[in-house]
Amino acid sequence: MNNAFRRLATTLAGSVLVAASNLAYADLSLLPLPEDFTTRMTVEKKYPMVLDGFTRLSDNEVTDFYQSKLGEPLNITSDIGRFTLFYDVNGHPVRISVYQRDEWTEISAMVSAANE
Numbered sequence: 001m002n003n004a005f006r007r008l009a010t011t012l013a014g015s016v017l018v019a020a021s022n023l024a025y026a027d028l029s030l031l032p033l034p035e036d037f038t039t040r041m042t043v044e045k046k047y048p049m050v051l052d053g054f055t056r057l058s059d060n061e062v063t064d065f066y067q068s069k070l071g072e073p074l075n076i077t078s079d080i081g082r083f084t085l086f087y088d089v090n091g092h093p094v095r096i097s098v099y100q101r102d103e104w105t106e107i108s109a110m111v112s113a114a115n116e
Helices: 002-024 059-070
Strands: 036-042 049-055 075-079 082-089 092-101 102-111
Touching: 059 082, 059 092, 059 102
Parallel strands: none
Antiparallel strands: 036 049, 049 102, 075 082, 082 092, 092 102
8 A cells, every 4th residue: 555655656746747847848849930941040948939030931921821820810910011920829929020021031939938
């Protein structure tokens, strides 16, 4: 009987540690990217995570790409030629800014910690 309690306690402690490490560790894998995306900068492993880079898709094609992958955004804002799409992805607030620069389109994304 004592061994059963020890195994249960060990299993529970292991589960708590795994769950805590999953909460502390962050990665950008929940964010889909166009095939030709070239990463310029990333800040990950800790929230908020940031990703910045370029694609040869037009700003409209990038917007369509994210709508096809993530659905309709919760909100869209526009400021001086930059579109920003707001999503909730698996409980994480996500902001994706899209800016057309000649033949390249810049994509900047920020993923915040999950909403409680």
